[in-house]
Amino acid sequence: MDLSIIIVNYNTCELTMQSLDSVYRNTQGLDFEVLVVDNGSRDESIKTIRMRYPQVVIIKNDTNLGFAVANNQAIAIASGHYILLLNSDTIVEGDCLSRCAAYLNQHPGVGALGCRVLLPDGQLDHACKRGFPTPQASLFYFLRLHKLFPHSHYFGQYTLGFMSEDTINEVDALTGAFMMVRKKTIEEIGTLDEDFFMYGEDIDWCYRIKAAGWKIIYFPDARILHLKGGSGGRKSRRSIFEFHQSMMLFFDKHYKQCYPSWVRYLVYCGIKLRYMVDNLKG
Secondary structure (H helix, E strand, O other): OOEEEEEOOOOOOOHHHHHHHHHHHOOOOOEEEEEEEEEOOOOOHHHHHHHOOOOEEEEOOOOOOOOHHHHHHHHHHOOOOEEEEOOEEEEEEHHHHHHHHHHHHOOOOOEEEEEEEEEOOOOOHHHEEEEEHHHHHHHHHHHOOHHHOOOOOOOOOOOOOOOOOOOOOOOOOOOOEEEEEHHHHHHHHHHOOOOOOOOOOHHHHHHHHOOOOEEEEEEEEEEEOOOOOOOOOOHHHHHHHHHHHHHHHHHHHOOHOOOOHHHHHHHHHHHHHHHHOOOOOO
C-alpha cells in the first residue's frame, strides 16, 4: 500500500468529516488507507464516520490519551509505505497527496515531507517550514525580531521567513498538521515521543529524523488549508499548560546538556514568563 493517512479526532465531528471528504474527493492514483483515532470524543464522530466512510479504520479510546499516543496507535497497524499525520482541521486540496508521495518516491534520502499549509486568510502557516527552537532562535522569536527584520537569516532562525514559501527547500521541522513520513524512517528512529501530550511531538520527531541523517523537505507544490485551532478548540488552561510544558520537554531532551547553567536558568525563566503571559491572555 502506498499511503496510510492518520487523523486524530477529539470532539471535532464536523471538521473531521470535512477533512475526510477532501481526502476521498481529491486522492487519485494512490493505494491508500485512512485510520481515525478517536480520543474519547463525546460527540457523534464515530457514528458519523462509520455511516459515511465504512472503509475507515477506527481506533476508539475511552479517554484523551494525547496526540502522540493516538498517532502511535495507528502507526503500529498502518500498512502504507508512507505515513501521513493529518490534522482533523485540515482540508486537502487537489492532488496534494499524490504529488507528495511522488516526490518521496523520487527522493529516497528524504525522511519526511511537508506541503504548503495555508491559513483561512490565505497566509502561510509558518509552522510548516521552520528551524529548531534553540535558545537563541526562541529568544528572537519571543522578542518578535523576526517581524522587525523579516529577511534576516540571523533573526529568522525559527520561522525561516527569509526562505521563499514558493521554493522547495530542506528545513529543520514541519508541522504535525501535515507530515508525510517514510515508513522506513519510522522503523529506524522510532515513533512519536509520548512524553509530549499535544504539542512539540512533531518538532521532536523532526529533530530525531534529521539526527539520523534523513532530509526534511518543505514542498510547496502541494497544499492544504489549515483551519487552525479547530482541533484544539479555544485555548484552555490545559492546552496552554501543555504547550509550555512541551517547550520545557524539548529543551531538556535536546539542548539542556549543551548549555551552561546560567543559560538553562534563563530558558526556564523565559518559558515560565511566557506561560504566565499566555494564561493572562487566555
